[in-house]
Amino acid sequence: MANIALNTVCNRSCSYCFAVNDHEQHKQKEMSLEEFTSTLRWLKGSGMKEVRLLGGEPTLHSRFNEIVELVLDEGMNALIFSGGIIPARAMEVLIAAPANRLSLLINVIRPGEEARLEKIQQQLFAQLGPKIIPGINIPVPGIDLHFILDWFQSYNFQKTVRLGIAHPIYRGNNQFLHPRHYREVGRRVTEFGEAAQARGIHLEFDCGWVPCMFPEGAMSKLNLTPNDVGLRCNPIVDILPGGDAISCFALANLEALSVREFQNVGELRQRFTVLQEPDRPLTLFRECDACAWRARGECSGGCLSGSLRRLRSKNRGVEQVDPPK
Amino acid sequence: MRTVKITPGVEWSVERYELLLRKPGGEFDRIGYPQAAIWDLLSRNYDWNETVKMMVHIAGLNAESAEALVAESIQTWKAKGLLI
DSSP: OOOOEEEEEOOOTTTTTOOOOGGGGSEEEEEOOOHHHHHHHHHHHHSEEEEEEEOOGGSSSSHHHHHHHHHEEEEHHEEEEEEEEHHHHHHHHHHSSTTEEEEEEEEEOOOTHHHHHHHHHHHHHHHHGGEEEEEESSSSOOOOOOOOHHHHHHHTOEEEEEEEOOOOTOOOOOOOOOOOOOHHHHHHHHHHHHHHHHHHOOOEEEETTGGGSSSTTHHHTTOOOTTTOOOOOOOOOOEEEHHHHOOOOOGGTTOEEGGGGGHHHHHHHHHHHHHHGGGGOOOGGGGGGGOOOHHTTTTSOOOHHHHHTOOEEOOOOOOOOOOOO | OOEBBBBTEEEEEOOEEEEEEEEETEEEEETTHHHHHHHHHHTTOOHHHHHHHHHHHHHHHHHHHHHHHHHHHHHHHHHHSBOO
8 A cells, every 4th residue: 555645735724634744845736747657657566456646635636637547547446535626627537437446535524614615525426426435534522423424325425434533743733633532532433333334334444543442342343453443553655746755644754765765665665664663662642551452462552643742852951950969 | 060951852751650761863761660750850840859859759768768769860861871
């Protein structure tokens, strides 16, 4: 798995967005077609069958239609991460692409979240429903997720909903779900998950969920394994518009590597893993060192970016007087 | 009077049973309790007398033992490069 960030421009302004960082290469507005073509072939050479396109808003890329056609011509499938406000010209290629070759993971606008854009997104759902996997990002506790269930029937979405925790950008300032709210979110997700399962809808979890946030017994009720939650903080590899790669957007300010220096994506991911290894003793909660999930190797301690936030430093010049002689 | 400072670049996180310290080079060290409490007090700018007094209460030591524990801890951390 690896993602290609086609561009940095977006037509939404989500407060929790973590695709915003100071990396020099991320200041480049969009990836050139040449860069994309060579990255695509590199990914194909790495054995990848699916290309994941994100941004910014990837459909705003000036050559988005050509990019999608290139992916399909290479015999690869496309998964497009979008905010769901898609320009008309990009709709042409999205409508034309076969449903078994192209899917869209849409960051759903919750009722009342951005009233101005809600209707536009609903029109998209009506046009592309069967190609859509709805995704909901959770930046605050107390979000009722049930609204999405009826939309599966209304718009004939794919039978999966992807849930994401809004994670902090390391040395960034985006809105994120504070770990103190994880348990409340876990409780709500469990209730929602049971209702979703009753309708045959599968829950897919983005990175950084941890088993301790769910009520006792919820993991088995929702058929969750440590690979779904707990062990999901690994280098994803996001390739930036300039061609460099970062481990993930949350850790974009940590280090970037040049894709060209690696034979394949597996080698690149391995390098990020090695670079992050020294920080892996860090965990999201202070209680992690007494946690049974972690002791059993079923949880790695949550999002590394969130864990790094717990580090305190003393650059404020605190002094301690030595003992009297 | 000499002073000690936490070495610039040293970062730490408070865990349930210990402190995890990351040195500027990325290497980790651990401090268990009750010494972790000394580190915490030190980072909060407590002076020598206040630190010893607090350790009497936190660790249930007499003043002499608390003073010895604080002195030994500071010496160890200086030797490890955690303090300068």
